[in-house]
Amino acid sequence: MTEMAVGILLLLMLMGSLIALETSNLLSAVVAVGAVGAFASITFLLIGAPDIAITQMVVEVLSLIILIRATISRDLTTIDEDRDIPGLAATLIVLMAMLVFGLEALRSLPQFGAPAFTASPAAPAHRYLASGLKETGAANAVAAVILDYRGYDTLGEATVLFTSILGALAILRVSARKKRMRSRK
């Protein structure tokens, strides 16, 4: 039952991605991307990852708002020109190569739904599940992993976010934009 629902959702996500790629209206493309994110959130919920589902949903909503605000305030919202043939051929060749390697990699993956990280008896996931509550006191195992066992990862993620916001502020601040517009005149 779950597998069939996930299959249908994956099909819908594929359709949304194709619509987003092929439509000529930028606003429709943004909305299609949002639909893909919503289906991905439902998929995460069905296969038992509510933390990821919440994160996916709220980030999707916020990025959709930002994309729409950034899209419909621009003059150029439709793309009319055709794709050039050499670029299309190169894209197709790279995609075919990635498909071949991807199929090869897919064969070595475990069965869908099988917990890959508990395959080895020495895997750390066993310890997280068995003694995570006792060792960290957090009832949510995900919080126990990301903020206690793997705290360095979260610190790195926070650093990445901080640095990227810093870069965005430096590039997009008002005085930089004014200077760019003055030099364009």
Next chain:
Amino acid sequence: MTGTEYLQEKGLSVVVKTATRWMKGFIFLYGAYIVCFGHLTPGGGFPGGVIIAATFVLITLAFGREYALGKLGKLLASELDSLGALLFLFLAAGGLYAGSKFFTNFIEKAHPTGTFRLFSAGIIPLCNISIGVKVGASLFMVFIILAVVRVVVVNGKGKLITTEKAGTK
């Protein structure tokens, strides 16, 4: 220039404004709940912070940028961003102070009366709160920068609409 005129005027219709006035507190409370109970239920600092940022994004869309920046200024947002990051770092370094390794959970972990208590899991809820403050402030700043400050074409030449000049426009 089709489709951009209504973005220039302050805020959306009275229906949206009224609904936002009622809903904004509840949405903020939901975000705060997701942050504070991140160690017990699904969620945590990052999604809760995004919901808190979404509250201010909703206020910005409904009431216009001056009202939202009056609630949470850009300077205050950047200060909260830095404050959250520093708080997280100090919590991690607190393990060193307590005589153990970096990122050691140095507060008592288990609640004496059992699991599923808000005050349990040591530094994990505090880390969640610091990440929530940081993510909320920084994403609101990203929205303000990307979506509110923009270049528009007036009389054939580019003109910069900023938060400072928006009142006079």
